[in-house]
Amino acid sequence: MGEEPLALGLRAERSEQVRDKILAAAGELMMEGSLAAVTMEAIAARAGVSKRTLYKYWPSRGAVALEGFMRRSDAMSAIPEGASAAEALEALVVAAALLFTQTPAGPLMRSLVADAQSNEEIANALRDQWLRPRRDATARVVEQGMASGELRPGLDVEVVMDLLFAPVYHRLFFGYGALDVGFAAQVARYAIGGLLAAPAV
Numbered sequence: 001m002g003e004e005p006l007a008l009g010l011r012a013e014r015s016e017q018v019r020d021k022i023l024a025a026a027g028e029l030m031m032e033g034s035l036a037a038v039t040m041e042a043i044a045a046r047a048g049v050s051k052r053t054l055y056k057y058w059p060s061r062g063a064v065a066l067e068g069f070m071r072r073s074d075a076m077s078a079i080p081e082g083a084s085a086a087e088a089l090e091a092l093v094v095a096a097a098l099l100f101t102q103t104p105a106g107p108l109m110r111s112l113v114a115d116a117q118s119n120e121e122i123a124n125a126l127r128d129q130w131l132r133p134r135r136d137a138t139a140r141v142v143e144q145g146m147a148s149g150e151l152r153p154g155l156d157v158e159v160v161m162d163l164l165f166a167p168v169y170h171r172l173f174f175g176y177g178a179l180d181v182g183f184a185a186q187v188a189r190y191a192i193g194g195l196l197a198a199p200a201v
Helices: 005-032 040-047 051-057 061-074 085-102 105-116 120-148 157-174 181-193
Strands: none
Touching: 005 040, 005 051, 005 061, 005 105, 040 051, 040 061, 061 105, 061 120, 085 105, 085 120, 085 157, 085 181, 105 120, 105 157, 120 157, 157 181
């Protein structure tokens, strides 16, 4: 006989709580140090669980460390409630600059991208857990802006996202020019200016 629905629900809830605790620990450790410093032993100790529990949910140290970092970073990328498409896009670009300059995420991201050149696991995690969710969120804003008539119809959403965020990553990775909120806001406003629908006459 299978487990009662209540028992199954409680088990799933406990499992999610354990995952949340582990990811919080991994995210904290990533922000404090680097991927190399975030060992399974350190994550388990910070979360108060066994290494065996970690391997129950993730196949490797890199997987749990990166997911923890991504989740920790997500909290800084919220779109203001009730924002227009233009306001939301500017907020997303500024949030990226804030994350990279006001937290250890900037140096950590440079290190991760370097490691990703020779480590397929890290490369996949960056694409799947970092870039894809952020691009999906931005794409929704652009598509909603076109649907509402705020943004020009027929925009290439992929190109729009590259226009908005590439300058931030360029300055992060190459250090050519200051990366700060003022720069990010100006980039967003210049790009968005070309995206707005023509005013009705």
